[in-house]
Amino acid sequence: MPVNKVFKSCDEAVAGIFDGATIMVGGFGSYGGLPINLIVALSRQGAKDLTVIANMGGVGFELSKRIKPGGYQDLGVLFEHGQVKKFIGSVPALGGMPPDSPLERMYNEGRVEIEVVPQGTLAERIRCGAGGLGGFYTPVGVGTVVAKGKEKKVIDGKEYILEMPLTADFALIKAHKADTLGNLVYRRTARCFNPVMATAAATTIVEVDDLVEVGQLDPEIVVTPHVYVHRIVEVKQ
Amino acid sequence: MPVNKVFKSCDEAVAGIFDGATIMVGGFGSYGGLPINLIVALSRQGAKDLTVIANMGGVGFELSKRIKPGGYQDLGVLFEHGQVKKFIGSVPALGGMPPDSPLERMYNEGRVEIEVVPQGTLAERIRCGAGGLGGFYTPVGVGTVVAKGKEKKVIDGKEYILEMPLTADFALIKAHKADTLGNLVYRRTARCFNPVMATAAATTIVEVDDLVEVGQLDPEIVVTPHVYVHRIVEVKQ
Amino acid sequence: MKARLDEQTIALRAAREFADGSVVNLGYGMPGLCADFIPEGRAVFFQSENGMLGYGNLASDAEKDYEMINASDQPVTPLPGMCFFDSAAAFDMIRGGHIDVVVLGAYQVSEKGDLANWGRPGRPATGMGGGMDLAAGAKKVIVTMLHTTKTGEPRIVKKCTYPLTAARCVTLVITDLAVIEVTGKGLVLKEIAPGWTVPEVQALTEARLIPASDLKEIEL
Amino acid sequence: MKARLDEQTIALRAAREFADGSVVNLGYGMPGLCADFIPEGRAVFFQSENGMLGYGNLASDAEKDYEMINASDQPVTPLPGMCFFDSAAAFDMIRGGHIDVVVLGAYQVSEKGDLANWGRPGRPATGMGGGMDLAAGAKKVIVTMLHTTKTGEPRIVKKCTYPLTAARCVTLVITDLAVIEVTGKGLVLKEIAPGWTVPEVQALTEARLIPASDLKEIEL
Numbered sequence: 001m002p003v004n005k006v007f008k009s010c011d012e013a014v015a016g017i018f019d020g021a022t023i024m025v026g027g028f029g030s031y032g033g034l035p036i037n038l039i040v041a042l043s044r045q046g047a048k049d050l051t052v053i054a055n056m057g058g059v060g061f062e063l064s065k066r067i068k069p070g071g072y073q074d075l076g077v078l079f080e081h082g083q084v085k086k087f088i089g090s091v092p093a094l095g096g097m098p099p100d101s102p103l104e105r106m107y108n109e110g111r112v113e114i115e116v117v118p119q120g121t122l123a124e125r126i127r128c129g130a131g132g133l134g135g136f137y138t139p140v141g142v143g144t145v146v147a148k149g150k151e152k153k154v155i156d157g158k159e160y161i162l163e164m165p166l167t168a169d170f171a172l173i174k175a176h177k178a179d180t181l182g183n184l185v186y187r188r189t190a191r192c193f194n195p196v197m198a199t200a201a202a203t204t205i206v207e208v209d210d211l212v213e214v215g216q217l218d219p220e221i222v223v224t225p226h227v228y229v230h231r232i233v234e235v236k237q
Numbered sequence: 238m239p240v241n242k243v244f245k246s247c248d249e250a251v252a253g254i255f256d257g258a259t260i261m262v263g264g265f266g267s268y269g270g271l272p273i274n275l276i277v278a279l280s281r282q283g284a285k286d287l288t289v290i291a292n293m294g295g296v297g298f299e300l301s302k303r304i305k306p307g308g309y310q311d312l313g314v315l316f317e318h319g320q321v322k323k324f325i326g327s328v329p330a331l332g333g334m335p336p337d338s339p340l341e342r343m344y345n346e347g348r349v350e351i352e353v354v355p356q357g358t359l360a361e362r363i364r365c366g367a368g369g370l371g372g373f374y375t376p377v378g379v380g381t382v383v384a385k386g387k388e389k390k391v392i393d394g395k396e397y398i399l400e401m402p403l404t405a406d407f408a409l410i411k412a413h414k415a416d417t418l419g420n421l422v423y424r425r426t427a428r429c430f431n432p433v434m435a436t437a438a439a440t441t442i443v444e445v446d447d448l449v450e451v452g453q454l455d456p457e458i459v460v461t462p463h464v465y466v467h468r469i470v471e472v473k474q
Numbered sequence: 475m476k477a478r479l480d481e482q483t484i485a486l487r488a489a490r491e492f493a494d495g496s497v498v499n500l501g502y503g504m505p506g507l508c509a510d511f512i513p514e515g516r517a518v519f520f521q522s523e524n525g526m527l528g529y530g531n532l533a534s535d536a537e538k539d540y541e542m543i544n545a546s547d548q549p550v551t552p553l554p555g556m557c558f559f560d561s562a563a564a565f566d567m568i569r570g571g572h573i574d575v576v577v578l579g580a581y582q583v584s585e586k587g588d589l590a591n592w593g594r595p596g597r598p599a600t601g602m603g604g605g606m607d608l609a610a611g612a613k614k615v616i617v618t619m620l621h622t623t624k625t626g627e628p629r630i631v632k633k634c635t636y637p638l639t640a641a642r643c644v645t646l647v648i649t650d651l652a653v654i655e656v657t658g659k660g661l662v663l664k665e666i667a668p669g670w671t672v673p674e675v676q677a678l679t680e681a682r683l684i685p686a687s688d689l690k691e692i693e694l
Numbered sequence: 695m696k697a698r699l700d701e702q703t704i705a706l707r708a709a710r711e712f713a714d715g716s717v718v719n720l721g722y723g724m725p726g727l728c729a730d731f732i733p734e735g736r737a738v739f740f741q742s743e744n745g746m747l748g749y750g751n752l753a754s755d756a757e758k759d760y761e762m763i764n765a766s767d768q769p770v771t772p773l774p775g776m777c778f779f780d781s782a783a784a785f786d787m788i789r790g791g792h793i794d795v796v797v798l799g800a801y802q803v804s805e806k807g808d809l810a811n812w813g814r815p816g817r818p819a820t821g822m823g824g825g826m827d828l829a830a831g832a833k834k835v836i837v838t839m840l841h842t843t844k845t846g847e848p849r850i851v852k853k854c855t856y857p858l859t860a861a862r863c864v865t866l867v868i869t870d871l872a873v874i875e876v877t878g879k880g881l882v883l884k885e886i887a888p889g890w891t892v893p894e895v896q897a898l899t900e901a902r903l904i905p906a907s908d909l910k911e912i913e914l
Contacts, residue, residue, distance in 0.1 A: 003715060028524040028561070029547040032540050055561070057599075067547070068540075095592070095600040096503065104599040114599060119523060120565030120607030124368070127562045132789030132831055134374030134390065134397035136365070140569065140610045143641040145593075146602075153371065155401070160371035164392075181775045185457070188558055190541040192524045195560045199786060215774030220422070221458045222777035223560070225747045227717050227739070227792045240495060265744040265781070266767040269760050292781070294819075304767070305760075332812070332820040333723065341819040351819060356743060357785030357827030364782045369569030369611055377789065377830045380861040382813075383822075418528075418555045425778055427761040429744045432780045436566060452554030459557035460780070462527045464497050464519070464572045 005182050005232050006211065010041035013205050013231045017047045017170055024126070024166075024201055025054040026173035026194035029091075030064065030074040033190035035174040035207050037235045042172065043077045049085045052078060053126070053166055055119060055193050056091040057103035066097065076102040084112055088166070090119035118146060121163050123196055129165030130199035138163055171201035175224065178208040179215070182229030183222045191223065198228045205231040242419050242469050243448065247278035250442050250470045254284045254407055261363070261403075261438055262291040263410035263431035266328075267301065267311040270427035272411040272444045274472045279409065280314045286322045289315060290363070290403055292356060292430050294329040294340035303334065313339040321349055325403070327356035355383060358400050360433055366402030367436035375400055408438035412461065415445040416452070419466030420459045428460065435465045442468040476669035478650040479692065484618050486511040486694060488577050488648050491616055492518045496574040499523065499545075499608055501591075504618050505577035506532075506546045520544075521573060523604040525564045528556035545604065568604070569611040576612035578605060580619045580647075582634045585681035587644040587656035589617065590636035602639060609640035621649035621678055628680040630654065630661065651675050652683075653692060660684050665692040696889035698870040699912065704838050706731040706914060708797050708868050711836055712738045716794040719743065719765075719828055721811075724838050725797035726752075726766045740764075741793060743784045743824040748776035765824065788824070788831040796832035798825060800839045800867075802854045805901035807864040807876035809837065810856035822859060829860035841869035841898055848900040850874065850881065871895050872903075873912060880904050885912040 007013040017023065023042075027034030052075070059067065060076030078084050079102035092114045093104035106112040117125065118140050128136055137160035141147050151162040173194040176187035184206060186194060198204045211234040244250040254260065260279075264271030289312070296304065297313030315321050316339035329351045330341035343349040354362065355377050365373055374397035378384050388399040410431040413424035421443060423431060435441045448471040479487070485507035492498050492508075494516040500506050509531060512518045521527045522544045533539065533549035544550050559567075567573065582590040589609055592602035609615055622628055630647065647654040652675050653665035663683040666675060672685050699707070705727035712718050712728075714736040720726050729751060732738045739748045742764045753759065753769035764770050779787075787793065802810040809829055812822040829835055842848055850867065867874040872895050873885035883903040886895055892905050 028545075029543065032524075032543045032547070089601065091601040091603045093597070093599040093601075095594065095597055099597060099599070101599075104597075107599040116601040118602055118606040119561070119604035120569060120611075123560075123562040123565050124370070127786070128373070130790050131361070131786035132376065132791060133361070134376065134392040134395070136373040137371030138569070139369065139371065140607045140640075142610075144606065144638045146606065155371040158371070179775060183775065183777055186558075187457070188539065188541045188552075189522070189524050189526050189543050191558055191560050193561045196562045199790065217777075218458075219748075219772065219777045220424070221455075222779075225777050225779060225787070226775070227741075227747065227787060265765075266763065269763045269767070270744075326821065328821040328823045330817070330819045330821075332814065332817055336817060336819070338819075341817075344819040353821040355822055355826040356781070356824035357789060357831075360780075360782040360785050364566070367570050368566035369571060375789070377827050377860075379830075381826065381858045383826065416555060420555065420557055423778075425759065425761045425772075426742070426744050426746050426763050428778055428780050430781045433782045436570065454557075456528075456552065456557045459559075462557050462559060462567070463555070464521075464527065464567060 005230060006180055007231050007233050010037045010207060010233050011044065013233045014038060014041045014045050017042060017045060019047055020049045021047060021169040022051040024168040024171040024197040025052060025075060026197050028055050028192035030056060030059050031072060033174050033192045033194055034074060035172045036073055037207050038172040038205060039075060039077060040073055043081050048083050050083050051086040052084050053088045053168060055089050055122065057087055057089060057093055057101060059094065059097060060102040063097055063101055079103045079106050079112065086113040088115040088117060090117055090122050092116060125163055125166040126196050126200045129167035133165060135162050135164045166200065168201040169203065171197040171204040173198050173204060173206045175206050175208045177210045177212055177217065178206060178232045179212050179217050181214050182226035182232060183217050184224035184229060185217060185221055186223055195224050198224045203230045204228055207233050207235045209237050242467060243417055244468050244470050247274045247444060247470050248281065250468045251275060251278045251282050254279060254282060256284055257286045258284060258406040259288040261405040261408040261434040262289060262312060263434050265292050265429035267293060267296050268309060270411050270429045270431055271311060272409045273310055274444050275409040275442060276312060276314060277310055280318050285320050287320050288323040289321050290325045290405060292326050292328060292359065294324055294326060294338060296331065296334060297339040300334055300338055316340045316343050323350040325352040325354060327354055327359050329353060362400055362403040363433050363437045366404035370402060372399050372401045403437065405438040406440065408434040408441040410435050410441060410443045412443050412445045414447045414449055414454065415443060415469045416449050416454050418451050419463035419469060420454050421461035421466060422454060422458055423460055432461050435461045440467045441465055444470050444472045446474050477667060479667055482507060483694060484648055484650060487692060488616055488618050489513065491646065492516060492575060497521055497572060499573050499576045499612065501576065501578035501605065502546050502603065503579045505579060506544065506548065508577055521567065523564045523568060525559045525561055526556065528553055565607050568607050571611060571613060573612040575614045575616060576608045577616045577618055578608065580617045581636045582629050582631050583617050583644050583647050584634045585632055585661050587642045588634050589639040589644050590634040591639045593637035605639045609643040614645045615643050617644050617647045619649055621651040628678055631680040662686050663689060665690055667692055697887060699887055702727060703914060704868055704870060707912060708836055708838050709733065712736060712795060717741055717792060719793050719796045721796065721798035721825065722766050722823065723799045725799060726764065726768060728797055741787065743788060745779045745781055745784045746776065748773055785827050788827050791831060791833060793832040795834045795836060796828040797836045797838055798828065800837045801856045802849050802851050803837050803864050803867050804854045805852055805881050807862045808854050809859040809864050810854040811859045813857035825859045829863040834865045835863045837864050837867045839869055841871040848898055851900040882906050883909060885910055887912055
């Protein structure tokens, strides 16, 4: 029978994430689709020198109070704990907020490297890596800082730049439901980067609102097939 | 209010397909997901010098009797009618069948051009075109006839070839249900190339088993968003 | 009386550009307000790059669902006919040319329609989000912004000094003072705020403005 | 008694290679038979490149649904835990390395593990389907075929003369006469059909075979 993918806690699920690992973290902004329980478990677990690939760098608990009453945890906690050496994403920090997010502070202190990537290019680089491709030409970023140092090509009279694939050792993602095999469905805009990242990591770890038995998910509506999912934790809302 | 996308018949839906057009046709093999009623309508409509992009070239009515009792129509009818000047796909003809499919006959008579493309590369070239990208590097086909004349690149020590995007003037596809806005869901393996091609054509024409009102499709399970669909015909099974 | 348009009014004017049946993406900040000003009788489908098409108004407190947010992280409401998809599919839709109009904020727009809307001095850790993809992919790029900076510097310039989002992408600029069309000949001043004269607006604009033959007061 | 394995038996032998929990894609023709020979107690997930994972047996006449077909156009049955997706997603899964085993037919396999399985003389209009993608992407490529052509020519050759599917991709060859592993040192003859000797099999093989130290009769 297939290996058991169901873990009892987020702490158990993030065990084995090693120093220096590349980690994709799903979600979009600083909430909604963010696998926050896995992120917090990783901050407890303590792995260091991580390369984190995520759409946004998070605002951290202090700034979050400006967004949502009472505040909340987000990706910022990994920077606060000094676990990250490099961030790859489209919004390291929000220009509309003070420069006090944990990532922006660390960056300004020279303690973390940032690679800023247009959001669609980020999604496509991940899909490219997941699909075993070597790179792709995109018109996005032509004539901007994003094009710096990248191969350029004119195709049918239009300018493109070459973007390279992204893959990861681990992906931390959030889904709505999983069956015990690992088939996943998402809820509303909490889908965002989660299904894309799920396909691009050697080990994909998912937290779900509901864990159901095999056969309980309609085969037509599964978004992430189980071959992409390695560890599942149910975190009831 | 948005334009009415619902057409009364397949004949009306394929009106305006012009001589020399590039047409994607959904499906996978010679049945199951093939928009056969639109294909037959196009054969009546008579547009000529078409470039047809489809996974398989079809077997034609005569050979089809070997596959399914009584036989059936498939993409072969467009070749029988001499409407196609070029075919792009992964299986122009089946090696396991006699060389009597309409496409193979026409090819052997020098009346149609064939561009053979590995199936996954075909899907990805269409997705690449749909996504506004300029091309991608794939390891598939390296060291084979498929690599002939294509740019090669070594990335991280592995060989890749450059494949270019495909788009079309029209896509003929088959879905299970549409709402009147044009949101689509598919059924089982009839999904195959249909959602991919739906996104890559200037005008996408779909035949569906069931047409439903707006609001009748769960927003979580829509596979093809309505922006990709331009003409809908209901063909009850 | 000489007036500057407020943000709501700029958004209202921008929303008048949404044709019936069009697909519209609203950028971070001020552009988000456009969702509340769809002209009567027009169907507009809002696309959000976090993976949603066809959503409704901003959610009231009672309606708030933090798994139902627009790209500005604001909870919005569902509508019949909407659908969800992932980020890669959202950007296929954007780069593939299926967004009729995108409304973006900006720091600067150049006389050639170059857009700078993400990076600024002193904030090296900010990013462009989906702005570059949207600017490169949408059929029509409308910029809504204040005509000048807080210190009175022009934002409509000969050449952007801030980092570019995309070159030659802007179609229309709507500010608190003017509606300006980017054309092959240059920036055409189409509409002007109530009580303002062309020389007054030109004085706050670094790039040269070409008054339209049918120049009129901003219509609301 | 000297016997050649029939197609069913070749498929049965190939299916023994499917590890518990593995994801397997079955190519056109003979490989499809493997679906009926999964070893007792093992869970195997069949992937089909037309967009399905986790399907069951071939359908009986009563069960036939022509919108539920494998990549050989044969109706199959659903199983709990299965799912459907589109062709692009199916090939992401394949190229992305998530197929543990693919079983393919072949015209020729070379001593280096090159595979030729789609084109042949006189049939220029046939194509490779998903074979190139599968050969390039799967972790393990098993070829099932008859050891020789109808006219007795070897199919296991020094160098393929038929058009290649992919170079150096084959892991294991299972024929009606032998089980052969492709190694860095060459083709290792691991198992041999009942009643056959090594020289007899070598005589029907163009490439040199290296008898394994633990060479045995094909186990079923």
